[in-house]
Amino acid sequence: MGTEKNSEHDGLSLEVLEAELRQMPQPAVPAELEGRLLADIPAGKRASRLWYRGLLVRTAAAAAILIAVVGLFAWLTGGNGTASVSFAQVLQPISGERPFTYKQIVQREGLTPSFFHYIRLDGDRARRTASDGSFWIADWHKKKTLIVNPATKTATIYIVLSPSADPVPEIIEEVKTFQVGEEEDLGVREIDGRSAVGFRVRKRNQDFDVxxxxxxxxxxRIEAEIVSGRTGVKTKVTVTDIEFDVQLDENLFSLEPPEGYKTIEHTRPLLRYRIKPRGDD
Amino acid sequence: MKAIRTGSREACAELVRRHYGRIYGFLLHLSGQVSTTEDLTQETFTAAWANIRSFRGRASLATWLHRIAYGKFIDLKRRSKRGQAVAEQLRHGQSRPTGLRGPLDEAVANERSRCVYAAVRELDGADREVIVLHYFQGLSFKQMATVLAEPVGTVKWRTSQALGRLKVSLDGRV
Incomplete structure (x- = not known):
């Protein structure tokens, strides 16, 4: 096919184009996928029991922390004293400019958990590091995100017009959209030796406990259980160790690709991306 | 094949090792979406594993797997309520990356290749399918005919047409 040449244009001849197409490398396969399939292959295992890596799981793993902090009104006592916490109070620290950090665990049913560390410098700049050393940096003011993968020595830059369009959207951005009145009271429980009041927010059929x-x-603490509508596989996302007003080095939020890394810069803005609702993946 | 059919785990693992990357690449080129690709690849091998006894060896194993994978992709397109949105994304060559990995980006190294690849992604679905199968996956027209369930002549013509349209779309860009 395609031995004819076209000299009318400055572009590629068909021959060169065909050669270019034939040489197109195959994309790298995430090693864990093949491994997971192999692990699931034991004789007799039914197809329906294999774990799929679903969109929701991707979302959860990538966005990881999500959730929302909801409102709460709690009356507490230390003996009998009480304190009240409003929903607005809970939302304010993450919606404002205060720096904060947290850890996140993404546990998919039957799989080894993934760990992430998220830091936010201000309302515009955030960074998330995965346990494999790869990291994501977002600068909403510059409308760019940088994804760095040490394993492949690649740095990819995306133009992102809004946080929800980010290739790896952060759940905390979703939380910022929560409104007073959306929360359901979960009562009081003890977490790490502290009295905590809980609220559940339901967004797109997913429950987030804050x-x-x-x-x-x-x-x-933020807990979410995301269930794939198609496979029924559950993924539990837990945000812990949330610390506010942490001193953070601005250099950690630089969008400059590391030296020696292959840089791939996308020039078109990504389309808006949103977390998929249960039953729609 | 005998070993696979009898349910040998080792034989099945070998099947996965040999073909997983190729099928993953095929589906990624078709869908442009990493998460969708991951799902469909898993489903393809799951289906292959479940139906291995029906494989009669008339086509090669690779062709058979491509056929299953293509079927999975078509099924997904049909049942997707958001087919419109997906089509729009593909048309614009935009896909949701896999977060921190970016296999598509890694694959396309130089500027011209990136341009060509972008143009392939901008092709309409039918054109992209034949380009991917023939050039990226290296399937012969006969093998493509099996995968697409179409006569060889039709597949040849479609590929020729698609290549022509791809070239036109690249003129002035490369």
Whole structure:
């Protein structure tokens, strides 16, 4: 096929184009996928029991922390004293400019958990590091995100017009959209030795439980269970160790690709991306 | 094949090792979406494993797997309520990356290749299918005919037409 040449244009001849197409390399396959399939292959295992890596799981793994901190009104006592925490109080720290950090665990049913560390410098700049050393940096003011993968020595830059369009959207951005009145009271429980008040927010058929310090109103834990509508596979996302007003080095949020890395820069803005609702993946 | 049919785990693992990357690449080129690709690849091998006894060896194993994978992709397109949105994404050559990995980006190294690849992604679905199968996957027209369930002549013509349209779309860009 295609031995004719076209000299009318400055572009590729058909021959060169065909050669170019034939030489197109295959994309790298995430090693864990093949491994997972191999692990699931034991004789007799039914197809329906294999674990799929679903969109929701991707979302969860990538966006990881999500959730929302919801409102709460809690009355607590230290003996009999009480303290109240409003929903607005809980939302305010993450919606504003305060720096904060947290850890996140993404546990998919039957799989080894993934760990992430998220840091946010201000309302515009955030960074998330995965346990494999890869990291993601977002700068909403510059409308760019950088994804760096040490394993492949690649740095990819995307133009992102809004946080929800990010290739690896952060759940905390979703939380910022929560409104007072959306929360359901979960009562009080003890978390890491502290009294915490909990609230459940349902967004797109997914439940997010947000626990906040009953005394200060600061969020201390976020839990979400995401169920794939197609496979039924559950993924549990847990945000812990939330710390506010942490000193962070601005250099950690630089969009400059590391030296020696192959840089891939996308020039078109990504389309808006949103977390898929249960039953729609 | 005998070993695979009898349910030998080792034989099945070998099947996965040999073909997983190729099928993953095929589906990624078709869908442009990593998460969709991952799902469909898993489903393809799951289906292959479940139906291995029906494989009669008339086509090669690779062709058979491509056929299953293509079927999975078509099924997904049909049942997707958001087919419109997906089509739009593909048309614009935009896909949701896999977060921190970016296999598509890694694959396309130089500027001209990136341009060509972008143009392939901008092709309409039918054109992209034949280009991917013939050039990226290296399937013969006969093998493509099996995968697409179309006569060889039709597949040849489609590929020729698609290549022509791809060239036109690249003129002035490369």
């Amino acid at each position: 626990w906040a310090d009953a005394r200060t109103g600061l969020p201390i």
